[in-house]
Each structure stands twice: as C-alpha cells, then as structure tokens.
Amino acid sequence: MTAVEQRPAPSAAPPPRRPNPVWVLLRNSWRQLTSMRTALMLLFLLAVAAVPGSVLPQRPVDRGQVAAFFAAHPQLAPVLDRLGGFDVYAAPWFAAIYLLLFTSLVGCVVPRLVEHLRALRTVPPDAPRRLDRLPQHATPAEEAADPAATAAAIAATLRRRRFRTVVREHPDGVVTVSAEKGYLKETGNLLFHLALLAVLVGVGFGSWYGWYGNRLLVEGADTGFCNSVTQFDDSALGPRVDAADLPDFCLQLTAFAADYQPNGQPKSFRATVAVEQDGHTSARSFAVNDPLRLRHANVYLLGHGYAPVLRYTDRYGQQQTNVFPFLPRDGMLTSEGVATFPDANVDPRTNKRAENLQVGFEGVYLPTVDANGGAASAFPAERDPALFLTAYRGNLGVDAGIPGSVYALDRAQIDTGKLKRVGGERPQRLKPGESWTLDDGTKLEFLGTRQFITLSVRYDPTQSLVLVGAVLGLLGLMLSLAGHRRRVWFRVSPLPGGAGPADGSVVEAGGLPRTDYPGFGAEFEQLTQAAGRPVQSGGTA
The missing domain is CATH 1.10.287 (Helix Hairpins)
Structure with missing residues (x-):
C-alpha cells in the first residue's frame, strides 16, 4: 500500500491591513x-x-x-x-x-x-521625438555646416541669452540642443516665502525680547524723566526682558516748535531734548517721522499739547504751584483736564488736613478762543489763549487707594455729594496772568502754559531682520511676477541623401512654456532668428 503524502492546505491570504x-x-x-x-x-x-x-x-x-x-x-x-x-x-x-x-x-x-x-542641478531633458507637436514649432531648414558645428553655434547663441544649454550627440549623427530658462520665477516664489518667514520670526522674537514705554513729557528742567519702568505712564516688557535690562538714559524737553498751515493743519513738529547718557549730556532734536535713536532704544514723537501752570493759595496762605497737562480732544488742540490740590488747606497749627477741604478744578483750555463764541479752539497755536475752569471742594477720593485717571475728577465723588461744585454755575474764564478768588477766600492764579509732548520709547532687536525680510519679499515678488520658465529644443540632423555630415544639416526647433507666458511666441521667433536659422515658426493647432 502506497502512502499518500499529505501536504498542508494553503493558508488563506491575510486580510489587508487597515490604516490607523x-x-x-x-x-x-x-x-x-x-x-x-x-x-x-x-x-x-x-x-x-x-x-x-x-x-x-x-x-x-x-x-x-x-x-x-x-x-x-x-x-x-x-x-x-x-x-x-x-x-x-x-x-x-x-x-x-x-x-x-x-x-x-x-x-x-x-x-x-x-x-x-x-531642479537646478538637473540638466534640461533631451528633445522630444515630435517637435511639431509642441506649442511653438519651427519648420526644418537646411544649413551648410555639419550638425556638430551648427549645434555648437546654436548653443553659443542660447548661452549668451542666459539659457541653460546642453548639447547631445546621438549614434545616428543627430545633434540636439536643449535649453531652459526661467528658474528665477520659482526662486522669486521661494524668496518671497522665506522673506515672509523671516518677517514672522522677527515679529515673534521682537515681541519676546522687545519692550516699550509711553511717557508724557512736559517742557522744563523739573519735569524730565529717566528710562525706568516706574517713570513711564504705560509700559510693557517682553517675556525675556527684565526691568534691569533697560538702557540707562534721561530726557528733558527743552523746546518744542510747531508750524501750522492757515487752516490749522500741522506742517511740522520738532522737539529738542537734553539727553543724558553714559555721563554725557547732549542736545538732540527729533520729529514725528524722524525718531531719536539712542543705544538700544528709539524715541518716537506721537503728539503734543499744552499744560497750564496754576498756583493755588489756600485759606492759610500756603501756596502750591503745579503743572497740569490737558489732553487735546481735536486737531485745534482744544484740551481738557483737571487740576487737583489734595494737600491744600492743611492747618499749620495741627499739621492736619481736613478731607472735605480738598480742592479740584476741571475745565477746558483753548489756545485760540473762537471770536464767534464757539466752545472749541479756532487755531492750535496760542494766539488768544484762555482757560475755562469749574471748581470743586470736598473729598477728591485720592486717599482711597483706588487707581483713577489724573485727567478727570472722580464722578462717583461728585454724584454722592462728597465733592461739591463751588464758585458759581458758569465756568470761570482766565487769561494768562489772571486770578480767581473763590467764596472761601482762596485764590487760583493762571500763570501761563508749558508745552508737552507724548513719547513712545521702544526697542525691537529684530527690526533689521523685519526690514531685510520686507525688502527681500518685495524683490522675490518682482522676480516671481517677471520670470517665465520655458524650454526650447533644436534638432540638427544630417542632410538626407548627403555623402557625410559635412555636406550640410537640417535644423528643426520647438518651444514649450512651462508657465502662462503670452509673449513666448515672439520670444521663440527671436531665438530662432538669433540662432541664424532662417525658419518659419508657428504654433500647433
């Protein structure tokens, strides 16, 4: 009995693996x-x-x-x-x-x-077999020179026109010239996107390592400031910046000049400051679009206005003189603000102050009073200045420890009656040098004004990177729009029926635009003529 060899049954094909x-x-x-x-x-x-x-x-x-x-x-x-x-x-x-x-x-x-x-390292491909099927085609024409010499002359012409050119010799005696141009289009595209990346990186790192501070600087030697966080009206430091990293310098506004057109529109602003840095003091000037450039900081001029100088004499004969910046509310520098004297009326015998005897004034300053009686200034320069004030007496609310605006009185104190209006129902008009005596015998004198400027002190360590990125992006965009990638081929064949290559050759040309290029037909015709080939070009149907 013959044993039958049993083979294992073929296993079933594993099921296709499902992707995650x-x-x-x-x-x-x-x-x-x-x-x-x-x-x-x-x-x-x-x-x-x-x-x-x-x-x-x-x-x-x-x-x-x-x-x-x-x-x-x-x-x-x-x-x-x-x-x-x-x-x-x-x-x-x-x-x-x-x-x-x-x-x-x-x-x-x-x-x-x-x-x-x-692609830049890759040579242009060889000519296709059927040049007549390309969008641009030049019909064959005879040449007296042999194929190698004709192809060399065509290649030299194309290289002078900045084409990447390759000459290939085939076993059947045919010589092809492959040429390509227009890589600057893709180079411009990549340059634009790389420049955009540089701008994004610059903005990001600038927010990390940059800082800024805003400051209202009044004219005068007693109102200067130094570059520290505590002396800024508003500031912000990047996450990688400490207050000790700020550069050390001090500024003092010594003069401000403004020039206006007849309709009140500004023509130019220029501030002159005394800069103290590294133990040296120098006079520098800057304008709105011409910042003051210091080491690791730029100071920008944002605006300006007027600060009335007021002297208040309280009921005990004590005098206080302060400068109060009024913020402009329109282009003619109609300015609003307050003047507060929280330490007035301190009894010299007890050295104590009654909280309900604090004094505050709110009002409007007009550099040029409107001759027609308008409530706004008629011109931004001080031609006919006047200060209109309303007086309040009581508790100003400054001792509560709650932050508030220095340019407005606490309306809650007025609404609750803790701060009462005194001195009449209509605002008091004061010209420079005039005074106002209140009902309790106290007196307020309007001594004049000082000019102030609003500054923004900034530092951006990547500002140059952002500028270079913007310039390169513009250059890349121009290259991208101006560049057109295209290829041209010339096939040089031995003259049919000739005894050898020296008997002559036949030249055929074709062209292919790689991108949308309406002017490629005219350029192709110019190329064939420049190559010395008396051929007739045309596109395929």
Missing part, C-alpha cells in the same frame, strides 16, 4: 495645512485680523485714546476689550493665526526648496 484612522487624519490635516492654498488663506486672514489694530486705538500705543474710546462708546468698548480689540497683536486669536501661518509656510516652503535645488 488617527494617523490618516493627522497626515491629511498636515497636507491640507501645508498646501499653498491654505497658506494664502491664512495670509489673507492675518491681514484681515490686523485691520482692527489700525482702526481701533491700541493700549501699547496710546492708552489715552483707548480711554477716550471707552468714554465715547460705553456699551461697545467693553465687548471689544474682551475680544482683544485694544491689543490686537497680543490677542490669542491673532497668535493662533500667526502660528498656523508660520507652520503652513514652513511645511510648504521646505519641500519646494528641496525640489528647486534638485
């Missing part, structure tokens, strides 16, 4: 994020997101304008504030768009850069 859905989702999301379409959408979205930063006042630039917006729009301003409308560039939603755009650009540019470098 999480990995598929991540891969597809990354591809979508790093696509050029997504990058352009994010760039457009970033531009739209920056619009509120140009329309709405920003706290890092001018807190006074933000406060004025709150006063003018009490219902809308808190909503915009919660959305980050008054500090747009530090808002979380702006940072999210910024980081997504940065990631998209990196994922989009790096593969394209590698591919572009590979």
Whole structure:
C-alpha cells in the first residue's frame, strides 16, 4: 500500500491591513495645512485680523485714546476689550493665526526648496521625438555646416541669452540642443516665502525680547524723566526682558516748535531734548517721522499739547504751584483736564488736613478762543489763549487707594455729594496772568502754559531682520511676477541623401512654456532668428 503524502492546505491570504484612522487624519490635516492654498488663506486672514489694530486705538500705543474710546462708546468698548480689540497683536486669536501661518509656510516652503535645488542641478531633458507637436514649432531648414558645428553655434547663441544649454550627440549623427530658462520665477516664489518667514520670526522674537514705554513729557528742567519702568505712564516688557535690562538714559524737553498751515493743519513738529547718557549730556532734536535713536532704544514723537501752570493759595496762605497737562480732544488742540490740590488747606497749627477741604478744578483750555463764541479752539497755536475752569471742594477720593485717571475728577465723588461744585454755575474764564478768588477766600492764579509732548520709547532687536525680510519679499515678488520658465529644443540632423555630415544639416526647433507666458511666441521667433536659422515658426493647432 502506497502512502499518500499529505501536504498542508494553503493558508488563506491575510486580510489587508487597515490604516490607523488617527494617523490618516493627522497626515491629511498636515497636507491640507501645508498646501499653498491654505497658506494664502491664512495670509489673507492675518491681514484681515490686523485691520482692527489700525482702526481701533491700541493700549501699547496710546492708552489715552483707548480711554477716550471707552468714554465715547460705553456699551461697545467693553465687548471689544474682551475680544482683544485694544491689543490686537497680543490677542490669542491673532497668535493662533500667526502660528498656523508660520507652520503652513514652513511645511510648504521646505519641500519646494528641496525640489528647486534638485531642479537646478538637473540638466534640461533631451528633445522630444515630435517637435511639431509642441506649442511653438519651427519648420526644418537646411544649413551648410555639419550638425556638430551648427549645434555648437546654436548653443553659443542660447548661452549668451542666459539659457541653460546642453548639447547631445546621438549614434545616428543627430545633434540636439536643449535649453531652459526661467528658474528665477520659482526662486522669486521661494524668496518671497522665506522673506515672509523671516518677517514672522522677527515679529515673534521682537515681541519676546522687545519692550516699550509711553511717557508724557512736559517742557522744563523739573519735569524730565529717566528710562525706568516706574517713570513711564504705560509700559510693557517682553517675556525675556527684565526691568534691569533697560538702557540707562534721561530726557528733558527743552523746546518744542510747531508750524501750522492757515487752516490749522500741522506742517511740522520738532522737539529738542537734553539727553543724558553714559555721563554725557547732549542736545538732540527729533520729529514725528524722524525718531531719536539712542543705544538700544528709539524715541518716537506721537503728539503734543499744552499744560497750564496754576498756583493755588489756600485759606492759610500756603501756596502750591503745579503743572497740569490737558489732553487735546481735536486737531485745534482744544484740551481738557483737571487740576487737583489734595494737600491744600492743611492747618499749620495741627499739621492736619481736613478731607472735605480738598480742592479740584476741571475745565477746558483753548489756545485760540473762537471770536464767534464757539466752545472749541479756532487755531492750535496760542494766539488768544484762555482757560475755562469749574471748581470743586470736598473729598477728591485720592486717599482711597483706588487707581483713577489724573485727567478727570472722580464722578462717583461728585454724584454722592462728597465733592461739591463751588464758585458759581458758569465756568470761570482766565487769561494768562489772571486770578480767581473763590467764596472761601482762596485764590487760583493762571500763570501761563508749558508745552508737552507724548513719547513712545521702544526697542525691537529684530527690526533689521523685519526690514531685510520686507525688502527681500518685495524683490522675490518682482522676480516671481517677471520670470517665465520655458524650454526650447533644436534638432540638427544630417542632410538626407548627403555623402557625410559635412555636406550640410537640417535644423528643426520647438518651444514649450512651462508657465502662462503670452509673449513666448515672439520670444521663440527671436531665438530662432538669433540662432541664424532662417525658419518659419508657428504654433500647433
């Protein structure tokens, strides 16, 4: 009996392995994020997101304008504030768009850069078999020279026109000339995107290592300030900056000159300051678009106004003289402000102050009084100045420890009756040098005004990087728009029926634009003529 060999049954084919859905989702999301379409959408979205930063006042630039917006729009301003409308560039939603755009650009540019470098090292391909099927084609024409010499002359002509050229000899005696041009288009594209990345990096690192401080600086030797956080009206330091890292310098406003047109529009502003730095004092001047450049800091002139100088004599004969900046509310420098004397009426016998005898004045300063009786200034320069004040006596509320504006009285104190209006129902008008005696015998004197300027002291260590990135981006955009990638081929064949290559040759040309290039037909015809080939060119149907 013969044993039958039993073979194991073939095993069933394993089922196809299902891809991990999480990995598929991540891969597809990354591809979508790093696509050029997504990058352009994010760039457009970033531009739209920056619009509120140009329309709405920003706290890092001018807190006074933000406060004025709150006063003018009490219902809308808190909503915009919660959305980050008054500090747009530090808002979380702006940072999210910024980081997504940065990631998209990196994922989009790096593969394209590698591919572009590979293409630069690759020689143009050989001529296709059917040149007559290309968009541009030149019919064959006879040449007296042999194919090698004809191809060499054509290649020399193309190289003079900055074409990358390769000459190939084939076994059948045919010589082809392959030429390509227009890589600057892709180079410009990559340069633009790399420059945009540089700008994004510069802005990001600038916010980390930069700082700013705003200051209202009144003219005079007694109102100067030094560069420290405590002496700024508003300041912000980057996460990588400490208060001790600020450069050491002091500024004192010595003069301010403003020139106006007849209609009151400003023509020029120029401030002159005394700068003390590194133990040396020097006089420097700067203007609105011409900042004062110091070591590791730039000082920008934002605006100016007037600060009335007032002297108050209390009921005990004690005098206090202070300078009170009034903030402009229009282009003619109609200015509003307050003058407070919380330490007035201190009894010299007990050295105690009655809280209900504090004095405050709020009012409006007009550099030029309107001859028609208007409530606003008629001209920004001091041609006919006047100060209109309303007096209040009582508790100013400054001892409660609650932060408040130095440019307005506490309305809660007035509403509760703790601060009462005195001195008549109508505001008192004062000219420089005039005085006002109140009902309790105290006196207020308007001594004149000093000019003040609002400054923004800033430092951005990546400012040069952002500037270079912007210039390179513009250059890359120009190259991208001006460049057109195209290829041309010349096939030089031995003359049919000839005894040898020296008997002559036949030249045929073809051209292919790699991008949309309406002028390629005319350029192709010029190339064939410059190469010395008396051929007739035309496109295929």
